Amino acid sequence: MICAKPLSGMGPRALCRAFTLALVLTGTGAQAQDAPAPPSETAPLIEPSYATALIRDVLAAVNHGNWTGNYTVLRDHAAPDFAAANDPTRLAGLFTTLRTERLDLLQAMVVDPVILQSDLSETGQELRLTGYVPLQPRHVSFDLIFAREGRRWLLLGISVGAFDPIDPPPEP
Numbered sequence: 153m154i155c156a157k158p159l160s161g162m163g164p165r166a167l168c169r170a171f172t173l174a175l176v177l178t179g180t181g182a183q184a185q186d187a188p189a190p191p192s193e194t195a196p197l198i199e200p201s202y203a204t205a206l207i208r209d210v211l212a213a214v215n216h217g218n219w220t221g222n223y224t225v226l227r228d229h230a231a232p233d234f235a236a237a238n239d240p241t242r243l244a245g246l247f248t249t250l251r252t253e254r255l256d257l258l259q260a261m262v263v264d265p266v267i268l269q270s271d272l273s274e275t276g277q278e279l280r281l282t283g284y285v286p287l288q289p290r291h292v293s294f295d296l297i298f299a300r301e302g303r304r305w306l307l308l309g310i311s312v313g314a315f316d317p318i319d320p321p322p323e324p
Contacts, residue, residue: 203281204267207267207283210294212257212260214257215256218254222240227243230307231298232301234307249313253314255292255314260292265285268282268283270282277299278299279300279305284315290314290316291317292314296309
């Protein structure tokens with residue numbers, strides 16, 4: 153993980169309420185005519201289409217860096233703490249394996265990611281998304297941490313890798 157800070161623990165209900173509030177405050181939540189209903193036990197912690205957009209945004213920047221060898225846009229598009237700790241040369245070194253494999257992340261723009269874990273810090277200022285994008289011939293894993301800067305979520309930590317698809321175990 154690059155420049156990642158651990159998220160504070162909190163229960164699913166608190167996470168759901170905090171993120172719903174964050175979406176409303178940023179204007180990205182759906183608008184209702186009446187007061188919104190309280191989140192249900194089965195409501196997602198993070199609105200899936202918004203999480204997908206964040207993931208795709210970062211993977212597109214990584215893809216551009218991989219193809220050009222220039223990670224300046226990824227660094228400049230990130231949180232100030234990330235940018236200060238990671239110059240483009242360091243980022244190029246960290247993504248050497250992905251670049252060497254010539255894995256085209258453009259496919260990740262049209263395939264929905266599988267989000268295995270989504271966490272929002274107690275303060276609502278950090279968001280973590282972990283999962284993978286089921287691509288062929290290799291899946292792409294991601295572990296992304298974002299920091300709230302004003303009304304935007306900026307990249308704070310990143311881990312991206314590729315792995316062969318795993319066949320599910322046979323059903324009994």
